[in-house]
Amino acid sequence: MAQVDVIGKSKSIAGIVGPTLIVMGFSEMKLWNPTLYDTQIVPLIYLNGVLLFVAGLAIVRSHNIWVYGWQTAVTVIGYLVLILGLLRMFFPQIQKTEFKNNHSVLIVEIILILLGLFLTFKAYVPTKK
Numbered sequence: 001m002a003q004v005d006v007i008g009k010s011k012s013i014a015g016i017v018g019p020t021l022i023v024m025g026f027s028e029m030k031l032w033n034p035t036l037y038d039t040q041i042v043p044l045i046y047l048n049g050v051l052l053f054v055a056g057l058a059i060v061r062s063h064n065i066w067v068y069g070w071q072t073a074v075t076v077i078g079y080l081v082l083i084l085g086l087l088r089m090f091f092p093q094i095q096k097t098e099f100k101n102n103h104s105v106l107i108v109e110i111i112l113i114l115l116g117l118f119l120t121f122k123a124y125v126p127t128k129k
Contacts, residue, residue, distance in 0.1 A: 007127060010071035013063050015123035017077060021116030025109045042092045049088025056082025070122050073115070 028036060059078030065071050088095060 006065055006067065006071060009063055010065065010074050011123045011127075013059060013074050014119040017059070017074065018116045018119030018121075018123055021112045022120065023116075025113035025116060029109050030106060040096045042096055045088055045092035045095045049085045049090075049092065051085070052081050053085030053089060056080070056085055070118075073119065077115075 027033060030036075056078050059074065060082055063071075063074050063078060065075055
């Protein structure tokens with residue numbers, strides 16, 4: 001695969017994943033939406049797992065690229081989302097009983113927002129020729 005194809009594919013997926021991470025990170029913050037995780041039911045956790053699994057699988061199938069550069073982050077995100085989806089599908093009851101929306105979750109949300117900003121920047125800034 002030519003280098004231009006890799007960059008184009010990476011930018012295309014990063015242009016979707018980056019803004020999604022930003023919006024999800026902000027909308028799930030306890031500061032913005034404090035009651036979001038108060039009531040969790042197993043079927044919705046399972047459904048979320050299915051959606052995460054499909055999204056992760058789509059990223060991995062179309063972008064299984066391991067190069068020395070930012071493009072590898074897209075592939076890693078795909079695998080992590082796929083694994084998270086499987087965990088939520090096979091063990092939804094653990095998410096229901098073990099989840100605490102505390103400061104550690106806030107730290108993860110901030111990291112996801114920063115990662116989303118990075119991917120969005122990489123996706124929409126023109127490539128130097």
